[in-house]
Amino acid sequence: MTVLCVDTSAAVSVSLLSDDGTAIASRTLREQRRHAELLTPLIKEIFDESGLDSSSVTTVVAGTGPAPFTGLRVGLVTGRTFAFGVGTEPLGVCSLDALAAEAAQIHALKAGTKVLAVSDARRREVYYALYTVGELTAQGVPEVTVVEGPEVASAADLIETGLARGAVVVGEGAALYAEAFAGADVRSAPAVPSTTVLAQLALARRGAGVDQPTTPLYLRRPDAQVPGARKRALG
Structure with missing residues (x-):
């Protein structure tokens, strides 16, 4: 199976x-x-x-x-x-859970370590979520528990929130906006x-009996929008 x-x-x-x-x-x-x-x-x-x-x-x-x-x-x-x-x-x-868990695995992060996973959201923004690393699962991968997020923000605004402080930062977003994350503990990890x-x-x-719905995390409206109704021209 x-x-x-x-x-x-x-x-x-x-x-x-x-x-x-x-x-x-x-x-x-x-x-x-x-x-x-x-x-x-x-x-x-x-x-x-x-x-x-x-x-x-x-x-x-x-x-x-x-x-x-x-x-x-x-x-x-x-x-x-x-x-x-x-x-x-x-x-x-x-999907950000996988970035955080694999980084914790690669870098042998101890339980309790904070990991900030950031991916490219385009429009000069990143998708992000902050996690706490847990114990190894039976499948050999560390469990990660979300502390905040997932959300979308500019890299600069995310740094201003202070979420990167004391956290290991991983993901393509940190590489794309290296200047914003210059003072953070950025670690190498798979980009996707x-x-x-x-x-x-x-x-x-x-x-563990956790519910796992397939609800999509779009976080913002799609670029393509249905046009609004035409305004009537008054004679």
Whole structure:
């Protein structure tokens, strides 16, 4: 029995894991467009690589963002549709959770350490969330508990809030706005959320009885808007 995880919050990413959280296959494309064209072929690739097929899937996990509307929607709809097809309820995990958990794993951060995960929100802004690192889960990844966020702000405004003080800062947002984060404890970490780590967190939380809805974290309105009604011209 296997776990399929998809995430389109910062890239097009898919992973296949065993039901104990062991990674089987994974693919990531750093693509901020064409999510709908790329995601399904990527899923097929990991099934071909593993020698498995969709009938083996008993758990589906999807990253819930935050991210822009169109790209994130593709991953969530695909995850929900796949879950429906195999007869299971999808599990949703905030994509920033994976950034924080993987950074805690890479840097062997102790329980209680604060981690600020920041990703690119475009428009000179970042998506962010502040976490506290917990103990290792049975899947081998540290649990992370959100303290504040997820939210969206400019890098300068985020620094002014003081959330970076005393926290390890990770994510693509810190690299993009290095000047704003110059005084923070910025650590190297993968730029995009790992679908393997997302799935491992989902399995650990399911085991703990945590509800994991696939509600998308858009945080702001989509760029495309329905035009308002035309104003009547008075003669």
